Amino acid sequence: MPQYTRSRQQPNTDEAATAAARENASTADDTAEVPDVAEAAEVTEAAEAAEVKEPAPAEAPSPADRTHADDASSADRTAPAGDTAGPPQAEEQQEEPQEAAEPQKAKQPEAQKAEQQADQKAEQQAEQPQEKRQKGVRAWRVKHPVAARNISWAVNALAATLVLFALLMPNNEAGFQPETFLRIPGEAIFGAAVVMVMPRKPRLIVAAIAGLGLGVLVILNLLDIGFNQFLGRGFNIVLDWVLFDDAKSYLEDSLSEAATVGVVIAVIALIVLVLTLTTLSVVRLSNILARHPVTVTRTTLIAGTVWFVCSTLGIQLLPGMPVAARTAAGAVDNRWERVKATLKDEAEFAREAKKDKFANTPPDQLLTDLRGKDMMITFIESYGRSAVEDPIMSPGVDATLDDKTEELRAAGFAAKSGWLTSATYGGNSWLGHSTFLSGLWIDNQNRYRTVTAGDHLTLPSAFKKTGAWRTVGVMPGVQKEWPEGKFYGIDKVYDSRDLGYKGPKFSWSTMPDQYALTAFERLEHGRKQDKPLMSTIILTSSHQPWAPLPKTVPQDQVGDGSIYESIAEAGKDPEDVFYDSTKVKEEYGKSIQYSMTSLMDYLVRYGNDDTVLIVLGDHQPMASVSGSRASRDVPVSIVAKDPEVFDKIADWNWSDGLKPAKDAPVWKMSDFRDRFLTAYGSTPSSPSSPSSPSSPSSPSKG
Numbered sequence: 001m002p003q004y005t006r007s008r009q010q011p012n013t014d015e016a017a018t019a020a021a022r023e024n025a026s027t028a029d030d031t032a033e034v035p036d037v038a039e040a041a042e043v044t045e046a047a048e049a050a051e052v053k054e055p056a057p058a059e060a061p062s063p064a065d066r067t068h069a070d071d072a073s074s075a076d077r078t079a080p081a082g083d084t085a086g087p088p089q090a091e092e093q094q095e096e097p098q099e100a101a102e103p104q105k106a107k108q109p110e111a112q113k114a115e116q117q118a119d120q121k122a123e124q125q126a127e128q129p130q131e132k133r134q135k136g137v138r139a140w141r142v143k144h145p146v147a148a149r150n151i152s153w154a155v156n157a158l159a160a161t162l163v164l165f166a167l168l169m170p171n172n173e174a175g176f177q178p179e180t181f182l183r184i185p186g187e188a189i190f191g192a193a194v195v196m197v198m199p200r201k202p203r204l205i206v207a208a209i210a211g212l213g214l215g216v217l218v219i220l221n222l223l224d225i226g227f228n229q230f231l232g233r234g235f236n237i238v239l240d241w242v243l244f245d246d247a248k249s250y251l252e253d254s255l256s257e258a259a260t261v262g263v264v265i266a267v268i269a270l271i272v273l274v275l276t277l278t279t280l281s282v283v284r285l286s287n288i289l290a291r292h293p294v295t296v297t298r299t300t301l302i303a304g305t306v307w308f309v310c311s312t313l314g315i316q317l318l319p320g321m322p323v324a325a326r327t328a329a330g331a332v333d334n335r336w337e338r339v340k341a342t343l344k345d346e347a348e349f350a351r352e353a354k355k356d357k358f359a360n361t362p363p364d365q366l367l368t369d370l371r372g373k374d375m376m377i378t379f380i381e382s383y384g385r386s387a388v389e390d391p392i393m394s395p396g397v398d399a400t401l402d403d404k405t406e407e408l409r410a411a412g413f414a415a416k417s418g419w420l421t422s423a424t425y426g427g428n429s430w431l432g433h434s435t436f437l438s439g440l441w442i443d444n445q446n447r448y449r450t451v452t453a454g455d456h457l458t459l460p461s462a463f464k465k466t467g468a469w470r471t472v473g474v475m476p477g478v479q480k481e482w483p484e485g486k487f488y489g490i491d492k493v494y495d496s497r498d499l500g501y502k503g504p505k506f507s508w509s510t511m512p513d514q515y516a517l518t519a520f521e522r523l524e525h526g527r528k529q530d531k532p533l534m535s536t537i538i539l540t541s542s543h544q545p546w547a548p549l550p551k552t553v554p555q556d557q558v559g560d561g562s563i564y565e566s567i568a569e570a571g572k573d574p575e576d577v578f579y580d581s582t583k584v585k586e587e588y589g590k591s592i593q594y595s596m597t598s599l600m601d602y603l604v605r606y607g608n609d610d611t612v613l614i615v616l617g618d619h620q621p622m623a624s625v626s627g628s629r630a631s632r633d634v635p636v637s638i639v640a641k642d643p644e645v646f647d648k649i650a651d652w653n654w655s656d657g658l659k660p661a662k663d664a665p666v667w668k669m670s671d672f673r674d675r676f677l678t679a680y681g682s683t684p685s686s687p688s689s690p691s692s693p694s695s696p697s698s699p700s701k702g
Contacts, residue, residue, distance in 0.1 A: 156288060159281035164188065166214045166278055167328045171224035171234065174628065179317040183325035184307045192300045195286040196293060203286055211282030215275035217328055220335070230622045232425030232632070237335060238342045239444050243428075250508060346446055353440060353451050358677055360685035363466045368681030369648055371468055373640075374525070375534040376613045377459065379433060380595045381477075381543045382588070383617025385419065385633040386626035388659055392582065393589035393625075398659060400593040404600040405657040408639060411604045416646055417637040417660035418653075420669040422619040425632050429477075430484075432618035432634075432669065433538070437488060439673030452487045459673055461489025462682070463534035472524050474499070474537040476516045477509070490536060494523060503561025504568040509540040511561060512550035513598040516540075518558045521606055532610065539599065542591035544622060546584060547577040549591055552598065555605070581624060588625050596658070603639065613639040635660050636672070648679045 141148040167185040170176060191210060195203050223235035251260040289296045309315075311324035358366070387397045408415060423443040424431040434442045434451060437458040442448050463469040471491045475482065478495035485493040496510040499519040503511065516539060524533060541550055548571020550564055557563050577583045603613060617634035620626040637658050638649065652675075655661040667675070678684070 156284065159284045162277060162281045163214065163285060166218050168325060169218060169221050169327070171221040171331065172228055173225060177318075177321075179321055182317060183321070183323050183327075184303065184310065185328070186307050186311075186324060186326045187328045189300060189304045189307055191282075192289055192296060193304070196289050196296050196300070200290070203290060204283060207283045207286035208279055211279035212275060214282065214328070215278035217331060218274050218278065219271060221331070229624065230426045231428060232620070232623060234338075236338065236342060236444065238339055239446050242445055342444075342446070346450070349440075349447050350450055353454055353456050356439075356457050357674070357684040358457050358462065358682060361683055365681075365683040366462055366466050367468075367677065369644070370612065370680045371466075372532055373610050373612045373642075373645075374532045374608070375463065375469065376537060376611065377437075377535070378537045378539060378599060378613065378615045379429070379436075379618045380592070380599070380615065381429060381538070381540050381618060382621040383542060383592055383595070383634060384422075384620030384626055384630070385635065386620060386630050387589060387592045387617075388635060389662070390585065390589075390627070392585040393592075396589045397592050397596075400596055401657070401659040404596060405659070407604055408600060408658075411607075412609075412641050413603065413607065413639050414641070414643070414646060414656075415637050415639045415658050416649065416652070416654040416656065417635055417658055418655065418664045419633045419660055419666040420616060420636045420672060421666060422617070422632045422634050422669050424619045426619065426622040426626075429538075429618045435669045436616065436618075436672055437536075439670055441668065441670040452484050455487075458488050459676070460534060460536055461487075462677060464489040464491065468531060469534040470529060470531045471534045472536075474516060474520045474524075474535065476501075476511050477538055477540045477543070479510065488536070492524075494519070499523070501561045503564040506541065506548055506550050506564075506568055506571070507545050507574055508543045509550075511540075512564055513539040513541040513595050514550070514552055514601075515558055515561050515564070517598060517602040518555070521602070525606060538618075539595050541598070542588070542595045544588075545574040545578040546587040546591050547572040547574045549587060549594060552594065552601070555601075585625055588621055600658075607641075609641050611640065612642075612645055613637075615639065633666060634669075652679075 164185065165181065167187050168181050168183060170180060195207055198206060220235060220237070227233055227235045227240070248260060248264065251263055307324045310322065315323045317323055387393050388401065405415060420436070422432045423435040423441055428445075431442050431444070431448060434440075434448055437460065438451055438456050439458075440447070440451055440456065442451055457465070460471045460473075464471045471489055473485060473488070473490040473493040475493060475495050476499060478493070479497070480495075482493055482495060499511065499516060501511040501515055501519070503515070506512065516537070520535065520537060524535070548568050551567050553563055553567075572587065577587050599613075599615060603611065607613070614636070616636035619634060620630055620632055623630070635658075637660075638645070638654075639658075640646070653665055655664045
């Protein structure tokens with residue numbers, strides 16, 4: 001009977017072991033997104049084969065053997081006392097401590113058993129959801145093998161497509177052509193050769209790191225595309241992180257705080273998704289390569305040979321687009337070179353900023369030919385060359401410039417205009433302002449921090465140094481403390497909080513230009529002054545997204561700005577304008593017309609014989625408005641009534657009027673300061689002049 005019972009229980013044990021092995025195989029397959037039916041079958045067969053090799057349990061004893069053993073035990077129990085070895089007292093003494101120790105020994109196994117049972121119960125509870133999921137997946141896979149296999153192949157194909165896309169992805173919009181993704185990525189061939197020969201754990205680690213790095217590269221390429229679109233250059237991984245805070249502030253000003261939070265959450269989710277998908281894709285592909293070593297070896301050798309031949313012969317799909325691609329490796333090399341150049345530039349520019357040929361010029365030898373003049377340096381946001389030359393925007397802008405030139409002439413003013421090449425593009429207006437005012441080429445945030453931390457002479461500080469002018473700044477775009485005012489040499493800064501505006505914002509712009517100029521007249525220019533004014537004014541109504549736009553109102557109705565409420569409500573929605581390539585150009589052109597109209601109307605109304613105005617744009621608008629191949633040129637004009645003002649710059653050969661001719665001289669924006677100081681009687685203290693090399697953060701497109 002015992003033999004029969006044990007032989008019936010053994011098959012049940014084998015079935016349990018087989019089921020466990022199959023569940024383990026299913027668990028291993030579940031590490032991928034979709035289980036692989038073929039792989040699960042291989043694991044299950046291996047588990048069943050392992051069961052065959054297990055040793056058989058010990059055979060139960062026969063009834064005769066049991067009877068013999070029982071007789072021997074009875075004989076031992078009935079043996080006389082004299083037959084036992086040793087004296088009786090010694091035996092009793094030995095039995096007493098054994099009897100005392102038996103309860104302690106009994107307690108230990110019971111405690112261990114209870115602890116083991118508790119641990120097993122906790123493990124079972126923790127594994128129940130996972131087991132249910134595994135059983136559900138395995139059951140579905142067994143029930144639908146064809147669908148499971150098709151899904152697995154589809155996921156494999158998607159993983160391969162994602163990896164190839166990431167390896168061949170360009171960092172500019174122009175590079176997204178069908179031929180771009182028909183090339184052979186050398187990084188894929190090298191990666192396949194590496195992971196194919198590695199053990200499982202190192203292979204998974206290397207694949208995960210490679211996938212994560214590939215995801216980072218995709219994100220950096222996306223940043224390059226965005227920066228080229230808005231700023232006309234690639235993303236600088238050393239300097240540009242600070243700009244994300246400015247971007248967040250811009251979104252809050254242009255949209256709303258809730259919308260900004262939504263955008264930030266979406267961006268973070270996109271980053272996590274990209275990193276996750278690229279990592280899982282590379283890991284999955286590495287597992288597939290490891291399971292088919294013969295096929296992979298043959299394919300890798302063929303692909304490597306083709307790549308080498310195409311690279312050696314220089315075979316191209318299109319001009320500048322070789323078949324043998326190393327886009328990802330080239331992007332890494334390029335970024336590393338830019339990092340080194342940026343760090344080198346930091347030290348070089350610090351030395352350059354200390355050089356200034358007018359730094360030691362005595363006050364009585366600065367700007368001697370402008371004494372007694374009311375100076376105005378006015379920046380118009382995003383006023384670029386495209387505004388006066390683009391076929392969509394230029395008709396309206398050119399007509400406004402021509403009309404205002406005639407109005408100025410009728411009021412006794414004249415104007416001369418030329419071109420300046422800005423240090424920035426599409427944004428970062430403060431870089432253009434600082435370049436123009438300091439005479440240094442400042443095209444990145446690090447240079448800006450360096451120069452504003454020093455005492456380099458600026459145009460406002462040069463006027464202040466003479467003691468003959470009071471310097472003021474009107475900055476409606478500044479909404480918090482602005483310590484740079486001290487560097488520029490501005491005695492009094494009026495930011496958006498100081499101008500008394502009670503009306504609505506127009507997207508990013510805190511107030512209409514007409515109001516800002518009216519406030520300047522009320523707070524400074526219209527008051528009796530002991531000295532002439534040197535004013536730096538930054539107008540913001542032409543700042544993107546160019547909707548809604550303010551309109552000119554009768555001057556006696558400007559008041560505290562409340563009149564603009566109805567204008568803002570009736571204006572266009574930014575989303576209806578910003579993403580339409582034609583509408584955004586039209587509205588941008590209208591914003592330039594409004595800003596120039598506001599400024600020239602102010603000059604005609606409040607200017608006098610001693611007024612000298614310098615008006616210029618700080619940079620071109622973003623690429624979707626100015627064009628992907630647009631220059632960085634901006635118009636610059638000098639307006640005055642006194643003919644001697646123009647006599648001093650006769651050799652500049654600027655065009656008459658507010659609109660510069662196409663062939664008018666083009667200078668680097670950083671050259672203007674020294675030319676202006678020299679033209680109006682300033683004496684250099686040393687012959688050396690600071691240079692303005694190109695920045696390492698210039699766009700790199702490839």
